[in-house]
Amino acid sequence: MVRLGGISIYLGTLIGLLVVWWSGGFIDAHGQPLGVEQEYEIWGVTVGGLAFFLIGLADDLFSLSPVTRLMLQMTVASLAWMVGVNIEFLTIPFVGLVYVGWLSLPITVVWLVGMANAINWIDGLDGLAAGVSGIAALVMLVVSLQMDQPAAALIAAALAGGALGFLRYNFNPAQIFMGDGGSYFLGFTLAAVGVIGLVKTTVVTSVLMPYIILAVPILDMSAVILDRLRHGKSPFIADQRHLHHRLLQAGLSQRLTVLFIYSLTLWVGSLALAFSGLPSGLIYALGATGLLGYTSWKALKHAK
Template structure:
């Protein structure tokens, strides 16, 4: 027997709140178990923390998102989906589970980069088979939407899903950075998905947003727990998957471009670092301090100001996506967020200069 249906407009809010609540309640339990078992991330040369930290917070984020989706599914929040759309939702949900398990295995056993990459590509190809695929492409400043043949759709989709997964993983270098950037991005995806009438994708985005922002209760500086690779892989894949099934499926130029704009900050950070490493004759997988947050810290920005500034950049990119999606007052939000980033950068720069000897 199913529960009575709730008003459709309440389902995303319900998913957000349930996910956040589950994360807030389960994270202390996960942290306690991690400390008891010694499952911690030790300080190191590339690390900014100075004491062992439990890195299993992704378990709470995954549980929160899953609980929210199962509850809204039981209440009828996903409605009656066409068979192809149902496969897409299951593809993102189950794909997120497998990516989470890959990351969790890396947290426990420190998998090699090649092993991780091959596993991610295999899962991404699997979800492509069930319909989570990029069939449309547009060229910026040229316009027009182009239908991709299957032989090209597969590598493009795998590149996007695996690339965004690792982009979120790579920015997880400061307390609260990956969770905050992902939470902001998920909220923007939620708003745009609703605007282009993709309520199922919006529910997935809402559950993820609640999990990420709820996790900040324990992850913002000074952090008590890290999300680990399990959390960042799950978040990165889910963000990329929602972008595909919620926006890229649309037959409008701007909708096809929106997920790339919303997730521009982690994506550009990853691309810049890879190119910089290759230019230096190093492996693109070699860990170093070339990421945006490392450069801001080196420039004298404090830990918190670095994180807040990158939050601002993410909000700015997302606000421009709202503007291009013709969300009411979208351009006002975009201009306001751009001015906010300028002010944040200027004030942070002034403070960093005063703190220099």
């Protein structure tokens, strides 16, 4: 099975952005050209995504050690921070927005590297990572437009096209895999879109959006790391502790497991739409809740 499908995801995203650029340049919702800083952010995220893709591609081809991968990822994330992809605020419960100052660098690096690996870790079943990333990118597109963040919206739109176009050939039974190159690219780009489009604003709900939209891979990775450490295992050693593994062990089929996790992703995304103030956002959230309830019922029927 070919594991270089990440090439098509990256090229699909890049070509989408280039077509818009060649058609007259990047514009906002009012038809006005984006500023130099916003264009710089678009290409900065795209180049950073290329670097993460190449790290994953090298791992696919040469099996890099976990420490080597991590060091390379931290280096690229630090460079991304230097060109403006940085987290300047955090939301503290009962306090509100807090300016993080010099902690911006380590927080940004942890976010970018963590999300790249979170998407990589859920890439364990046909179509799972591509579908979750595509859904998350579509939600980020809508939320970015709602928050008047055109640069982030453009990247999210291109990324959604790249991921969902690839899903046509990656859904069970898969004809091709994305490999580490594709999953690292998807994870980094989603995290970076969240930073330049939402976290940079000073609205509490906006700062929370990326963490809500990407809650499924974030919580899966966090739970797995804590479980491994609790049992005295290395957090870098692969095992069968992920959500999709547990659902398979419960008796669900591959397709039903993937569809259930899609529903979870769509549900948390619908909550983000509601919190963003999107018209009828609450209706979308209720609809997604119904879909999640239906897939949960189907999952329970098939569980052992």
